[in-house]
Amino acid sequence: MLRSIGISLLLAGANCIAPAQAASPNNPLGTGPEAVAAGHVIFNRTCTACHGTDGAEGERAPALVGDRRFFRLSENAIFDTIKNGILGTAMPALGLPDDDIWRIVVFIRAMRASASDVDVPGDAEHGAAVFSGKGGCLKCHMLLGQGGIIGPDLSNIGAQMTLQHLRESLTQARPIPIGYRPVKVVTRSGETVEGIAKNEDGFSIQILDFHDKLHLYDKSELRQIVHGTTSLMPRNYDQALTPGEYQDLAAMLGHQVTVKLHVKDQGEGEVGR
């Protein structure tokens, strides 16, 4: 597919007319914020009835963004699906002008992209001050070698999460990531240890306590194990911070990248973002 695009680009560059039966149409609009915003409007008008607001999953059709595995990832795969529908399912051919379809494509891909790939409004520099100051984030999280270890390292968070995921992590209860579930155990000798379970099976449990110490137990040594049901992560940053501070914090996290992940985002059948 890439090769045929290359050839048609080459032909266009040589001032020739591309063949009428071009295998792969090209996105003529780019992926800038204007296209994303325009796509958002068309998406909400056309797609949300089935796929839910912002593609978060509707009653009649699956989510288009989030942590599930997607079969249609590339621009052209999504374009063709919207243009032609999926035979045998409720997904119709939409009959929109091609440019509007491209706008929807750009919007869906922006929603899936990691936060660092999209335009996150806000003052990242001020967000860094909120992160280390009022937000109190360093107490639990590490950033480039500084901070706590009871929460995940955020040094590369902008490349690891979608913007939506990032915002939800700051404001909503989300599933607790593996290795961070709160746990309290009482040993047979009466000692109580509280922390997070880095791992657990039917016979052993590995706990990181709130003083950065690891405790390794055979379960035969424990009298009681109580698993926490909610994450240690506060979820009220939109309340505890001013709207400006919250926006700037999200911008700072969205820009926080050390290594780019998911560079294969054009591939089919990869895990989508």
Added chain:
Amino acid sequence: MKRLALTLSLALASSLCAQVTDKQLELSPDSDWLHYNGGYSSQRHSGLDQIRLSNVGSLVSKWVYHVPGGGGLQSVPIVVDGVMYITQPNEIYALDGRSGRLIWQYHHILAKAPDREGPNRGVAVFEDKVYFTTTDSFLIALNTASGNVLWQSKIAEASEGYHSSAAPLVAKGKVMVGVIYGDRGLNGFLVAFDARTGERLWQFDSIPKPGEPGSESWVGDSWKHAGGATWLTGSYDPELNLLYWAIGNPSPDFNGDVREGDNLYTDSMVALGLNTGKMKWHFQFTPHDVMDWDGAEIPVLVDAPFDGKMRKLLVQADRNGFYYVLDRETGQFLHGSKLARQVNWATGLTAQGRPILVPGIEPSLKGTKVCPSSTGATNWMSPTYNPQTGLFYFVALEGCGLATKNTEKFRPGGFQYRAGGDVLLKDDTWKVYVRALELTTGKQVWEQERVGSGSLGGGLLSTAGGVIFSGELNGEFVALNAKTGQPVWHFNTGQPINSQPMTYMVDGKQYVGLTANSDVFGFALFEPEKALAK
């Protein structure tokens, strides 16, 4: 929770303090195993004796951890307070040493360099940090409890072809790391970093630059693509404050015509001041090596009587087929003797320890039979010294090669620059052994063949229980009687062993740890009552 026998409740969970101090790093291995070769002396002798000759027969595998995507593992597990750290290239894993369960893992994402190239031999630890090196030549420090990256420092330019694979060594707040490849014409060096900050402190260059002492041992520009990789972990004497690092072969490996001279400091042991990296002495095992016999084998430090006088010794079983005893204060050669039956390139050593060459026994355009082969009479698999028996144990390979040279040229960017090679003559004499030598005389006391192993395999561990543990390339993990060499236990891991075993204790129970190809094993004595309680 299940009801448990009272005896079990005596076992207390470990409350872990993750701070590894200088003092701990100076101790001989006991409950913890803090260095690639156990301790600064690299004796690989543990004081643990719960597993001993009388009960080793009931040793069983307590757990196995499969390293995702693992293969050819050479990582020696490091254990601090029951937490085990193992590596494969660009990945580090923290495991529960009692159960083998994963605590955390970290994958270093590479910009360009190959992700799975070469082995990685393991980590070093200090305070709350664990250190490892990557195929794109970074030293990375991570938090021991969480695996969070604290800093990373560049060791060398990956674009020039440099990698780093040896386990680092930490001493008095410094982390020493080496580089590879000496077979690609890349000049080796050893770098010290500040263990707390990652700041680069000093560098020792294996190959002296023009005008520096030793540069007269190279002709013309041959020093520029000269090898001398620092591809194994060295030893350290805290009292003398000297590091002992073994330096790899010269480049090109098999054609010495382009590099006339002794080619210092390749195939040498160098003693470096810890504070400055300045060389105090050197001893070259194989001057002008043309058989890839890099003298990189482990320097083992022992204090023992020699000629009736207590001496600070350094002993090494070298790839070139000789066993060496040096004075580690001065570098003085004290003793040398053949450690293999098939050594045809030298008749012996002079009083200064220089090989007495047999003319013509070197790679030629048409091929020459040279013994040992380029694989060596021994190699990187660690030896061990047991102070109770006074014996030095190592893995030996009897075998020769048909060695040729050619005129291959150096190409920048990390390409092979060997200019020859040898065809291994795997005839009836090609055999692998574990051998025990008297420390100061090199006299062989016993040998035990590794039957069915086509090459050297993994290294050795000695314990106060009177047992030598030995991992064979054919997959057998074997315990030998340290006094006689008789096998007293074995376990088929089902995959080639290319690593050195180690031992540790958690909550009063001794374990033996080993990486074998794609898996990590934890062995301990069988406890029938505990098995029934489950």
